[in-house]
Amino acid sequence: MTEPHACTDPGPGGLVGRGEGSSRVARALGEARSGRGAAVFVSGEPGVGRTRFAAAAVAAARAAGMGAAHGRTGTVGPAVPYRPLAQALLALARTEGLPATGGPGGHGRILARLVGGRSGVPPLVAAEAVLRTVASAADRRGFLLVLDDLHEADPGTLAVVDHLLDHLPSLPVVLLATVSPGPGPVAALAARARHRIDLAPLGPEDVRRLAAAEHGSAALPPELLRRVLAESAGLPFLVRELVRAYEPGGDAAAVPEAVAADVRRRAGRLGPDAGRLLGAAALFGERFGVPEVARAAGAEEAVTAGLLRAAAEAHLVVPDPEDPGAYVFRHPLAARVLGAELSPADRLRAARRAVRAVAELHPGLPGPWCARAARLHERAGDPAGALRRYAEAARRAVAEGDPDRALALLTTAHGLLSPAVPAELRARCREGLLDAVLLTGRVAGLPADALELPGDGHGLPAARRAGLHARIAQVHALAGRPEEALRRLDLARWTLGTADDRAATALVELAAARVEPARLAPERLRTATAAARRAVDAGHAAGLPGLTGWALLALGRLTQDADGQGAAERFSRARALASAEPGDPALRIAAEGCLARFAMRRDGLTAAVEETRRAAERAGLAPQAHETGFALALDAVRRGRSGPAAELIRDGERDAAHRGMGRAVALWRLAEAVRVAHRGRPEELREALGRLGPVLDAAPGLRAMEFGLARGFCSLLQEDHEAAEREFAQALAYDAENPVACDFGRHGVALLCGVLAGRAGRRHHDLALAAGAAAARWNRPFAGLADAVLLGREGRAAEATAAAGAALVAAAPYPLAGRLGMRLVAPVAYEDGWGAPAEWAREAEEFFHATGLPAVAGACRGLLRAMGVPVRQRRSGTDRVPAPLRRCGITVREFEVARLLAERFGNRDIAGRLHISPRTVEKHVSSLLQKTGHPNRAAFASAARDLVTGSAP
Numbered sequence: 043m044t045e046p047h048a049c050t051d052p053g054p055g056g057l058v059g060r061g062e063g064s065s066r067v068a069r070a071l072g073e074a075r076s077g078r079g080a081a082v083f084v085s086g087e088p089g090v091g092r093t094r095f096a097a098a099a100v101a102a103a104r105a106a107g108m109g110a111a112h113g114r115t116g117t118v119g120p121a122v123p124y125r126p127l128a129q130a131l132l133a134l135a136r137t138e139g140l141p142a143t144g145g146p147g148g149h150g151r152i153l154a155r156l157v158g159g160r161s162g163v164p165p166l167v168a169a170e171a172v173l174r175t176v177a178s179a180a181d182r183r184g185f186l187l188v189l190d191d192l193h194e195a196d197p198g199t200l201a202v203v204d205h206l207l208d209h210l211p212s213l214p215v216v217l218l219a220t221v222s223p224g225p226g227p228v229a230a231l232a233a234r235a236r237h238r239i240d241l242a243p244l245g246p247e248d249v250r251r252l253a254a255a256e257h258g259s260a261a262l263p264p265e266l267l268r269r270v271l272a273e274s275a276g277l278p279f280l281v282r283e284l285v286r287a288y289e290p291g292g293d294a295a296a297v298p299e300a301v302a303a304d305v306r307r308r309a310g311r312l313g314p315d316a317g318r319l320l321g322a323a324a325l326f327g328e329r330f331g332v333p334e335v336a337r338a339a340g341a342e343e344a345v346t347a348g349l350l351r352a353a354a355e356a357h358l359v360v361p362d363p364e365d366p367g368a369y370v371f372r373h374p375l376a377a378r379v380l381g382a383e384l385s386p387a388d389r390l391r392a393a394r395r396a397v398r399a400v401a402e403l404h405p406g407l408p409g410p411w412c413a414r415a416a417r418l419h420e421r422a423g424d425p426a427g428a429l430r431r432y433a434e435a436a437r438r439a440v441a442e443g444d445p446d447r448a449l450a451l452l453t454t455a456h457g458l459l460s461p462a463v464p465a466e467l468r469a470r471c472r473e474g475l476l477d478a479v480l481l482t483g484r485v486a487g488l489p490a491d492a493l494e495l496p497g498d499g500h501g502l503p504a505a506r507r508a509g510l511h512a513r514i515a516q517v518h519a520l521a522g523r524p525e526e527a528l529r530r531l532d533l534a535r536w537t538l539g540t541a542d543d544r545a546a547t548a549l550v551e552l553a554a555a556r557v558e559p560a561r562l563a564p565e566r567l568r569t570a571t572a573a574a575r576r577a578v579d580a581g582h583a584a585g586l587p588g589l590t591g592w593a594l595l596a597l598g599r600l601t602q603d604a605d606g607q608g609a610a611e612r613f614s615r616a617r618a619l620a621s622a623e624p625g626d627p628a629l630r631i632a633a634e635g636c637l638a639r640f641a642m643r644r645d646g647l648t649a650a651v652e653e654t655r656r657a658a659e660r661a662g663l664a665p666q667a668h669e670t671g672f673a674l675a676l677d678a679v680r681r682g683r684s685g686p687a688a689e690l691i692r693d694g695e696r697d698a699a700h701r702g703m704g705r706a707v708a709l710w711r712l713a714e715a716v717r718v719a720h721r722g723r724p725e726e727l728r729e730a731l732g733r734l735g736p737v738l739d740a741a742p743g744l745r746a747m748e749f750g751l752a753r754g755f756c757s758l759l760q761e762d763h764e765a766a767e768r769e770f771a772q773a774l775a776y777d778a779e780n781p782v783a784c785d786f787g788r789h790g791v792a793l794l795c796g797v798l799a800g801r802a803g804r805r806h807h808d809l810a811l812a813a814g815a816a817a818a819r820w821n822r823p824f825a826g827l828a829d830a831v832l833l834g835r836e837g838r839a840a841e842a843t844a845a846a847g848a849a850l851v852a853a854a855p856y857p858l859a860g861r862l863g864m865r866l867v868a869p870v871a872y873e874d875g876w877g878a879p880a881e882w883a884r885e886a887e888e889f890f891h892a893t894g895l896p897a898v899a900g901a902c903r904g905l906l907r908a909m910g911v912p913v914r915q916r917r918s919g920t921d922r923v924p925a926p927l928r929r930c931g932i933t934v935r936e937f938e939v940a941r942l943l944a945e946r947f948g949n950r951d952i953a954g955r956l957h958i959s960p961r962t963v964e965k966h967v968s969s970l971l972q973k974t975g976h977p978n979r980a981a982f983a984s985a986a987r988d989l990v991t992g993s994a995p
Contacts, residue, residue: 057098058255058278059248060091063239067099070216070237071106075184079210082218083232086241087357087372088308089279092220095241096188099218103186109137109179114190115199123198124156124163126189127172131156134179165198169205173213180214192219193228200227207234224355243276252278256285269294275373279304297375305379308356315341316349317383320358322392323350324371324381325421326414331368337399338392393422407431412438413451425458429467432458436474440481443627446662449478449487456489465501469510476513481628483664485521486702493517505546508538512553520665522704522740524560531557544584548593551577555596559742559783566742567781571600588626591619595629595636600783602640606817613637631657632666639673646819646855648677668698668706675713676751679720680820680856682893687717708740712747719752720858722759722895727752743782749773750786758791758862761897770795790821791862797828798866804832823853827863834874842876861889865898868905880911884929912973927986930973939966943979944987 057064063084070080082099086092096112103110113130122128131153152171156163179185189195192203206217221228223240232238244252253270254260262270266288274280283298309317322339323330336346350369353359358376362368371377384392396418404411416431432455439448452475459468475492479485493514495507515530534550541547554573559566574597581590594616602609613636620630635658638650651674658667671694678687691713698706711734718726731748738744750773757766770792777788786792796802807828826849833842846867853860864882871877887902906913912931923937932940935956942952949963956963967979976982 057091057095058252059244060095060098060241063095063241064098064102066237066239067218068102071099071103071108071184071186074180074186074214074216075106075108077214079213079215079217080237081207081210081235082216082237082239083235084218084220084239084241085223085232086220087223087243087277088304089277090241090243091278092241093190094278095239096190096218096220100186100188103184103216106184108184108186109134110186110188111137111176111179112188112190115192115194123196124168124202125199126192126195127168127199127202128156130187130189131172131175134175163198165201166205168198169202172202173206173209176215177213182214184214184216186216186218189217189219191221192231193222193224193226195228197227200231203231207231222357244278244281245276246271249274249276249281252281253285256282257288263288263290265294273374277373280373280375295378297378301375302379305358305376306383308358309353309380309383312349312352312356315345316353317380318388319346319349320353320380321384321388322396323359323369324377324384325389325393325396325418327417328371328374328377329362329365329368329410330370331365331403333367333403334396334399337403338396340392340395389421390423393418397422397424397427407434416451416455420458425460426463426467429455429458429463429471433467433470433474436478440478440628441626443661445478445481445628446484448474449482449484452478453487453489456492466506469502469506472510473513476510476517479517480513480520480665482662483520483668483698483701483703483706485517485704486700488517488702503541503543504537504539505541505543508534508541509546509549511537512550515553515557519557519560520705521702522706522708522737524557524739524742527557528561544580545586545589548577548580548584548586548589551580552589552593552596555593555600559600562780564779564781567600567783570783571597574600587619587623588629591616591623591626591629591633594619595632598636602643603783603785603789606640606644610637610640613640627661628663628666631661631663635666635670639670642673642677643818643820646677648674651677664697664701665703665706668694668703668709672706672709672713675710676716677820679713679717680859682720682857684717684721687713691717704737705741708734708737708744711737712744712752715748715752716755719756720759722756722897724756724760727756742780743777743784743786746773746776746780746782747784747786749776750788750792754787754795755791758795758866759895759898761901763795766795767799785818785821789818790824791859793821794824794828794831794863794866797831798870802828807832819852820856820859823849823856823859823863825849826852827867830877831867831870834871834876837874839874839876842871842874843878846871846877857889858893861886862898865890865902865905868902869908872905872909880906880909881929883909884911884931888925888928927974932970932973936966936970936973939963940970940982940986943967943970944983946983 067082070082073080084092084095093114100110100112111130111133113126113128113133115126152163152167153175156168156171176185176187187206189199189203192199195203203217203219206215210217219232219235221232249271250262250267253267254262257266266285269288270281270284274284280301283300287296287298309320319335319339319341323335325338326334332343332347332350335350336343339346341349350359354361354369357372358380359369359371362370371380381389397415400407400411400415400418407415412431412435416428416435419425419427419431432451436448436451436455439445439451452471455471456475459471472492472495475488479488479492495510495514511530511534515527515534518524518527518530531550531553534553538546538550551573555570555577558570558573561569563569574593577593578590578597581587581593594612598609598612598616601612613633617630617633617637620626620633623629631654635651635654638654642648642651651670655667655670655674658664658670671690675687675690675694678684678690691710695707695710695714698704698710711730715727715730715734718730731752734744734748738748749769754766754769754773757763757769770787773786773792774788777786793802793807796806807825826845830842830846830849833839833845849863850860853863865886867877868879868883868886871882872879883902883905887899887906890896890899890902903913923932923934927937927940938956939952942955947955949960949967952963953960970976971978971982974982974986976985
């Protein structure tokens with residue numbers, strides 16, 4: 043058959059994904075120009091690009107100065123003998139002419155008969171005439187003869203090709219034939235060719251390149267790219283037609299007319315029985331088995347198997363690699379076209395037979411058969427039956443750890459909801475849909491009316507209606523709509539009333555534990571915590587371990603700052619319940635994520651957190667993945683890994699926005715504000731806060747975190763302690779008005795600043811320690827230094843020094859926290875006579891100078907001067923001085939002297955090399971000995987030789 047043109051070049055003369063095949067053709071053309079011809083057979087299924095590849099070969103031959111002619115087998119009208127040869131000869135006649143009819147050998151007369159489509163020319167005579175003609179056309183420059191779709195050619199044409207294959211090696215001629223794969227006489231000819239090229243479907247990256255070339259822009263609309271990748275099967279013809287037919291906002295299920303015509307043409311060649319059978323097969327979706335299709339079509343299995351084998355030879359279907367007794371449509375568009383060929387009455391009858399067949403052949407509907415049965419019930423005009431199957435298939439998908447598939451199934455089911463369906467069944471589908479959204483975070487893809495219950499509540503018990511409202515409240519909270527979430531929560535409580543239903547009570551109270559923190563009230567955390575406790579009790583009483591586990595996680599998150607050990611025990615209990623409830627893998631992953639984040643807060647270890655984030659991503663649990671990713675981003679910021687944190691934040695915000703998770707978007711924007719704040723970049727912080735402002739109310743506690751984690755910290759790095767004090771005070775005020783369940787610096791840096799300013803004393807410190815949040819690894823340096831300051835004020839210098847030492851050891855994973863703490867406590871330690879304030883100030887100065895924070899570095903130098911400690915000049919080359927010598931106050935010039943001193947040079951030699959006076963050298967040597975504590979130059983040279991000579995020159 044004639045194959046549709048296959049693809050569009052990515053650039054002039056280029057073929058996407060065909061580099062190797064093009065290179066082989068180029069080699070064959072080069073050899074032909076040297077006098078050694080060959081045959082090149084190009085095979086591939088329809089749509090893969092055979093014709094386009096052949097056209098590119100013709101263009102390459104002509105670009106090289108060779109002659110070329112192209113002929114194609116026709117599929118329209120009566121068969122014409124030697125048709126592809128006749129077309130090629132006509133093309134040659136238009137460019138170079140053919141031998142005269144009365145010329146020597148009589149070949150002109152034979153060619154005239156071939157071109158005229160006359161029968162009766164013996165194949166061998168025709169073959170010799172064609173051979174001599176192309177040899178003459180080749181002359182010394184070479185010639186390319188292309189015969190397209192040779193598998194459709196008549197026997198005479200194949201005999202001519204057979205003759206040509208015998209003589210090509212001695213001629214400057216290349217014969218390129220395109221063929222469809224499969225058995226037959228053409229396969230025997232292809233086996234004799236020197237070059238055989240199999241054009242495979244394109245891979246995803248080449249599909250993207252081809253689609254971009256056809257679209258005319260590398261920025262493909264996301265919905266177009268998704269459709270091309272999902273439906274083209276890598277066939278260039280389909281890629282091109284899908285791109286050409288694309289219209290923004292158009293019907294995503296529409297099949298381009300050229301594709302539909304191609305599928306219908308190939309199916310029509312198989313006969314009406316095959317068309318009806320393939321239409322019945324399309325009812326099952328892309329995959330189908332022989333027995334099921336046979337019963338749906340009302341045909342014998344043997345006949346069905348034969349017709350499907352013929353359809354496979356026509357490349358409409360292919361054997362299912364996962365099931366030897368089944369087939370798969372070659373691409374989704376073929377199933378859509380062939381399914382539409384059935385009349386409505388035939389489709390309905392086939393669907394009803396298919397429903398019975400599936401139930402009989404697959405009792406219990408295992409594996410994918412439940413979802414397939416749902417689609418068949420839908421097509422058989424049985425929406426209630428379809429909804430039952432969709433709900434069950436979705437339940438299984440969640441149990442198997444695939445909530446995205448569950449969401450897709452239930453979204454389809456939602457379109458079948460109507461008053462004609464029993465209310466209980468409608469409620470079950472709505473419940474499953476909302477639960478799947480809460481697992482996947484795909485709020486943006488919800489049907490427009492999924493968060494409303496217009497009339498659907500009639501006929502349902504109050505407890506069932508309350509459960510639906512509770513789910514809707516949680517979806518609104520996930521979407522970052524707290525006011526609507528609270529309204530729905532209040533409606534759920536009002537609807538439940540005093541109903542004695544433990545399961546519904548647990549569900550409503552769990553929703554309250556998650557939504558109440560968004561209520562603007564000083565008691566909101568107490569209210570949420572109480573609700574979480576009631577949810578745990580009700581879930582346990584109802585015998586629902588899954589619901590009890592989720593309530594335990596909510597309770598643990600609400601109490602972990604105040605009662606860390608109790609929270610860890612609740613997380614562990616939830617994990618145990620998940621292990622006993624294998625049908626809820628999401629609970630297990632969530633519990634492990636809570637435990638891992640809790641351990642990271644305490645110990646600063648991130649490996650388990652990263653693993654739980656990957657597990658959540660693999661399982662499609664986006665809200666959990668984002669919660670864990672946010673914790674990892676903050677930890678990376680605190681470790682000074684700003685680049686990786688920025689990448690994590692950018693990707694997280696993009697995904698959250700795509701899913702419609704407004705609360706997560708707000709958290710990621712807060713994380714970005716914290717990131718730039720920890721770099722001491724006020725201009726960038728203002729920009730980040732500008733982006734955060736519009737979504738501040740999407741998540742509870744963001745205002746306190748904005749002032750405590752971002753604004754106040756940045757002010758400290760700008761040495762604006764008054765502003766930092768105001769900002770920490772503002773964070774505390776926000777928390778007093780509307781308490782938050784996460785630490786915003788209250789038990790860490792804000793505590794230390796409060797102690798230093800005299801606002802906080804021993805009582806505040808001890809309360810913070812009792813709360814448990816001060817034990818977090820990030821807070822321990824600040825809380826420990828606050829303790830040291832208080833001990834120093836009490837005259838307990840030794841204890842203060844020990845407390846400060848322990849605090850700075852705890853700061854090891856967080857260099858910024860340690861150095862900032864050193865800078866903040868150094869003046870007090872110096873005044874009260876404890877610790878190592880000069881050493882701390884010098885180390886902090888080194889750090890802040892190296893990290894580009896001049897305000898803090900300058901303040902540290904001021905502290906050193908006030909302590910009477912020499913402060914070296916900051917000049918070019920400081921980074922070349924080894925850190926141990928920088929901490930001793932060695933300047934760049936002194937280091938230059940030290941390097942030569944370590945090599946045992948005398949003062950005069952050092953002076954000559956550095957172009958300074960011997961007297962200046964003597965002063966530098968004296969300073970070196972004083973700063974490093976060595977008695978003489980020989981001792982210094984012995985001790986420092988490895989250090990200074992190993993430095994960069």
